[in-house]
Amino acid sequence: MELNEIDASSIKNICGNIMAESDFWYQKAIEAWTQWKDMSITDNELQNLLSIKYDDFCNSNDQRIAEIRKNLFTAVAYFDAKSKDKDTYNCYPDKRTVARTGIRQDDWVTRLLKYKLNNADMTPGIKNLVDYLDNPRDNFPIISEPHKRKIYNYFIGENVVPYSDKQFNLAMRNKFQGVIKCVNPDNYTAAVTKLIYYLRSKWDEKPVEIIKGLFVHERGDNWKQEFQKEIGNGKGCLWWHTLPVSYRKEIMEQLSSIIDDGGSFDFYYVKDNKAKYKARVIDFATAENYAEKYNEWKADNPIWIEEDLSDYNDGDHSAAIVFFVDKFCELKEQISLDNFVRYKNMKYSNRTGIAAFTRIINEDIKNMQDEYKKEIKETVNLLLTEKNLILQGAPGTGKTYNTAVIAVGLIDALPDGEGFDLPMNVSDHRQIMERYNELLSNKQIAFSTFHQSMDYEDFIEGLRPKVLNEQVIYEIHDGIFKRICNVAERNPKKNFVLIIDEINRGNVSKIFGELISLIEKDKRKSDDSIHGLTAILTYSGESFGVPANLYILGTMNTTDRSTGTLDYALRRRFVFKTMKADEYVVKAQDREIADVASNLFTQVKEFIVKYNSGDMEMDDLMIGHSYFLASNIGQLRNSLEYKIKPLVKEYVNDGILRLPRGKTLNDTFASWSNLLENGEDAG
CATH class of the missing domain: 3.40.50.300 (P-loop containing nucleotide triphosphate hydrolases)
Structure with a gap:
């Protein structure tokens, strides 16, 4: 990647506000983090908090729990753009956060409580966050370890010097020297990160189809009812006797990437062509790594865990894969098998096979x-x-x-x-x-x-x-x-x-x-x-x-x-x-992009309706839905900058849209860009 391809004005538009800031850009995050680190909580209190249900933690009126909850939620509100009650606890006018992660709020609670209990017991993502907040000048606010590897390979190249945390920080700081200049040196890595994520479509090549989970056909209900009763608010182990036959390597790599990013995926049990039970998988293991995973999982006292992979069997089958789950439930509304979109339309045996799916079509989309x-x-x-x-x-x-x-x-x-x-x-x-x-x-x-x-x-x-x-x-x-x-x-x-x-x-x-x-x-x-x-x-x-x-x-x-x-x-x-522009198509894409894209679609449509000269009908004029389809904010931004804005400008130049005297497109274009800025996916 040649950074001289990006001109100074573009860099200023992308991260100029961070570059010009004299205070530390995430000062409130550091203050919230320091307050959480310094808060005195006994090991006994921490153990008790880790044992109660997340909903009980959130709703408790106990004064001590409320005090701990406030400090913990305040810290998360500055860490993660998807955090619960961010509007309440994040005091920045622009609600800025260090990152936008795939970590659920209940996981944040568990991880930060465990950090207080034993700060050596950290996931790679939490470690990256802690390293940055403790030393922002030398570390980057990039939480996802897979993202760091992709970024390093794209900008530096694994063949130059092998990837490591230390090498990443050193190489990336040097890479952007002369391109990013900050008033406050502590803001340099934050500004670089903003630019890196603006270029995300270049380094983060998404699979053509993104896997969201797995499903199997399994008729037994008794054991599922027993498992649901026993797991409660804890964790447990489930297993299946086959691995995917079609696209196995691709499927396993995608699932591993989800877990490495701190995320989870759903695992459905289908009976009579309807999904009836669902587990939430937070980790999994096969024969190659079960011994290692067992040592990690046993600390959480999961139900139905076995010391050896061979111990998972029912007399007819033995485990090929074990799932570490933190939720298991019977679905309130069963899901038709026809609503599961199989990965690459993969084939599988509905008696013994396991299949990956990319999405579940709700009835509206169906x-x-x-x-x-x-x-x-x-x-x-x-x-x-x-x-x-x-x-x-x-x-x-x-x-x-x-x-x-x-x-x-x-x-x-x-x-x-x-x-x-x-x-x-x-x-x-x-x-x-x-x-x-x-x-x-x-x-x-x-x-x-x-x-x-x-x-x-x-x-x-x-x-x-x-x-x-x-x-x-x-x-x-x-x-x-x-x-x-x-x-x-x-x-x-x-x-x-x-x-x-x-x-x-x-x-x-x-x-x-x-x-x-x-x-x-x-x-x-x-x-x-x-x-x-x-x-x-x-x-x-x-x-x-x-x-x-x-x-x-x-x-x-x-x-x-x-x-x-x-x-x-x-x-x-x-x-x-x-052919008409169809807003429902925009809304039907992945939820993480659909809300932002739908809001952009609405604003563009309102602008065209307001300034239509009357020479053409709206059905012939409204920019089509395909311009609002993307797999991430970076792709949507490119579509806005290089397709939507130039087309609207052409409409104005051709007299299709007529602006009142003195009005320009600058403010309108800026407001559209801000929509995407607020939906930025960084970290």
Whole structure:
């Protein structure tokens, strides 16, 4: 990573407030931490506090517990952006925190109480926090150990000097010398960390699919009821006799990363195709590391723990993996197996297997997906009937992606009574694109983008020069339209789709020429057509017709004023469907990003509604939902800076949005950026 790629003004925008601060940026955090460290609590009190339920700790009216709770919660309110009652205990106007972690509030309570009891018993994350607060000049406010390794590998490189805590601090301080200059030297590592997390999308490459937990099929209920009764507010051990068969290495690595980050994952027991019980897993072990984990876990006196892995057995099966859990419960509402989205659509045995899932679709999202499938079926049916269809809408509404879904659906549609059904999950992006690329390779789908220089010779047929025996000769070259028409005519029992992206950007009369009439649905060429038309091609002199089993699917950007209106000759031969910006899609992404993205979507929409000049309908103008989809705040910020803001600016310059005299976009853009700033994921 070359830091000279980032200009000084960008750095100032990212972390200038920290650089200019004369006081220590997290002074209140240090004060809260010092107060917690110095608070006198006896070992007996600490043991008693560790033994009571978290809810009882939170709700206790005991004066001594309330005093301890206040100091502990105050410290956490400055440590973690996700902390409980942060608004109450964090006195900074901007509610700044040292980090944003995956540590739950009850875990914070346990970890900080254990720190008081024995400060040598610290997780790597707590150690990183303590080291920073005790010495902010030499340490970084980066809590996650996996993050530190990723950051080191990206900015420094493991092959330069192997990673270690000491080497990380030394190398990263040197890396940003001259780039970050702070009034208070103690703020240097905080400012560097802010810049590092601004660049998170570069160093934190997320898996395409992020695992949230596991599920198995298991019919026994008696032991589960017994386990739930015994575990209470403590911990326990559960086991399963197989490991994932498909994608095992990927799954185990992701689960390990979750635990290393101080997080947890859910483990569901399914019976009769419904999840009925759930455990919260805070650690796990296999044959390779069970002995080591056993020594760590036994300090918490978990129920059902065994000294050796081989001791976990039921006479028929022995443990392949043991889960260390801190919660186990029967679900109030059972979850249908259909609502679990399996990792990479993995296959598993529903008798003995174990499967990973990336999310559980709630009923609202399930209904939304059902509505989407219904809409796709209606659109496929429309294309089957009309032969030629254009998807129109503002940028980011999913026009191009939906052409892939519709094309795959049309080609693979299965007869279902008098209608048809779609054989794939239209909401499964990976499945759709794998099938789309397969059909593209098989030449059942062809893709073209119109532009102003495209003409008949590119699209239908034309002459191409060729050197033969040192002489230039001209050969007839078939364009994409003629090629797919010929393939479709040779395979009358299959459907074929030609996708034309940005169809309104081309000169349609010049591109289609005399063939414009041949694409009409009743002029198509087939054995049972009485109105089928043919034309003599200009260069080859061949008789040419458009086969009935070819479907044309175009896209059109309704906000593009750099092109004229769509040629009327083409317009009357197509049907049109408007793609709209869908806020529900924005809300349906991962919860950690959905709230911020949804708020941004709302503010952008309100701005466009307020200043719409009236020349266009909102459905044709509102920026599409795909611009608000991201896997982290860094990606959403990039979309805001490099997609949303430039498009809004273009709307203003083109007169689509009209601002009152004296008003500029600066304040509006700043308020949008602040939304993301408040949702920053750092540490």
